[in-house]
Amino acid sequence: MTPxxxxxxxxxxxxxxxxxxxxxxxxxxxxxxxxxxxDEGHKLRRLCVEVMRRLDGSGVDSFLPDLPGxxxxxxxxxxxxxxxxxxxxxxxxxxxxxxxVLAVRGGGLIVPPGLPGWCYGPxxxxxxxxxxLRARVLSAREAGREESGEGLLVEAQEHGIELAGYRLGAGMxxxxxxxxxxxxxEIAQDVVGGSPLWLRAEPDYAPSQADALAAYLTMAxxx
Amino acid sequence: MSxxxxxxxxxxxxxxxxxKPGQADGFDADTxxxxxxxxxxxxxxxxxxxxxxxxxxxxxxxxxxxxELLETYGALLAFAEAKRExx
Numbered sequence: 353m354t355p356x357x358x359x360x361x362x363x364x365x366x367x368x369x370x371x372x373x374x375x376x377x378x379x380x381x382x383x384x385x386x387x388x389x390x391d392e393g394h395k396l397r398r399l400c401v402e403v404m405r406r407l408d409g410s411g412v413d414s415f416l417p418d419l420p421g422x423x424x425x426x427x428x429x430x431x432x433x434x435x436x437x438x439x440x441x442x443x444x445x446x447x448x449x450x451x452x453v454l455a456v457r458g459g460g461l462i463v464p465p466g467l468p469g470w471c472y473g474p475x476x477x478x479x480x481x482x483x484x485l486r487a488r489v490l491s492a493r494e495a496g497r498e499e500s501g502e503g504l505l506v507e508a509q510e511h512g513i514e515l516a517g518y519r520l521g522a523g524m525x526x527x528x529x530x531x532x533x534x535x536x537x538e539i540a541q542d543v544v545g546g547s548p549l550w551l552r553a554e555p556d557y558a559p560s561q562a563d564a565l566a567a568y569l570t571m572a573x574x575x
Numbered sequence: 576m577s578x579x580x581x582x583x584x585x586x587x588x589x590x591x592x593x594x595k596p597g598q599a600d601g602f603d604a605d606t607x608x609x610x611x612x613x614x615x616x617x618x619x620x621x622x623x624x625x626x627x628x629x630x631x632x633x634x635x636x637x638x639x640x641x642x643e644l645l646e647t648y649g650a651l652l653a654f655a656e657a658k659r660e661x662x
Contacts, residue, residue: 391618479625487621489637494617501637516618547590551626553612553619556593 353404358447360420360440362427371424372417372444373401375408381573383407383414384450384467386441386459389480391516392550393422396456398557399549399565406566412573417444419462422518430512430519434477434527438462452573453536457550460533470572472539472565473548477531481505484515505529543568580656583630588648591615591623604649609642620645633658 356374359367376382385404388396404414419437421429442464445453453469455462458480460471485501485508492499504513509529512521520528541548544561585599592599592614609615615623624635633655644654 479629483621483625486624486637486640487618490620490640491617547593551590551622552593553591553614553616553622554593 353401353408356415356448358417358444360427360443362420362436363431368420368427370418370420370427370440370444372415372448373404374413374415374448375404376413376415376448377408377411379411379413380451381412382449382451383412383469383569383573384441384445384448384453384464385414385416386453386455386462387416387419388456388550389419389458389461390484390518392457392480393419395550395552395555398555399562400456402557402559402562403566403569406562407569410566410570412570415444415448415450417441429524430521432521433523434462434531438464454569455534455536460536461528461531463534463536469536470539470569471533471536472544473541473550474533474536474538476533477528481515481525481528488513488515537572539565539568580631580659581652584627584648584652584655587623587626587630591619591626602648604647604652606648607646608648608651609645615645627655631655631659633662 354374356372357369358372360370362368385400387393387400400416404416407414418425420427420440421432441462445464445467450467453463453467455469455471457473457475460474461477485504488504489499489501508525510522513525544564546558546561549556549558585602589599592612609620624640627633628635644650
């Protein structure tokens, strides 16, 4: 596993580098993994990397790019939308010469066009947004402040909002509210076994889930 | 119907709390949830409510969510059952 980078189009800088984790042995099958979004990305990152290690052992190269404005990226998230993330993933797919794509959860909302692939646990953007808004309403209530999810959504679509520690611009909120997962083949939890790691209150890891997901992908990319 | 809601709710809590299969079978009406389980923070509760909506096919309004609803397993189950009957 090596840190790599890919040139990412930004309004201010057409080729700004963003980091990616890469297992690159020049194999014929090259899988781009589009990470889950926001807090789910943290909960699923270890699973993704463990799947990559297993794919490497099976002769499949894989790439896990940072989304601009998250992880190691120096881009300002507030000015970005799902369209920018989709452009970034297209740039990563081109740079790493991806042959297949695995989108994880909300990653299914920013899939580059034209590549065959799968989505593990696809989710609508509005559902991700609703959960984050609800978490904010609940924590405000614990702090003695009364906020409403509907009121916050209206304001967020106009002025942006901070949710789950992420400063989202109005454009990102509008895109999330409307975004539907791309039409990739769905990988259901039955395939992976156990219970979904993105639901866990405490981030957790299950080697059996990484084994199952990697085994499924190893067969699927060669089918 | 009510036993199905009971089973599904136990499964949702198993997923959110990362319990071992069967561990949630020991929950009874008085088992404490929010405030008793430190891992149930606001983000986890939000995920729990969205998952309840999806799997039980109900809609939960913000103003229906209060400390009492999440105080015990019995209270949460009674709420979920009432919601499904009304749906």
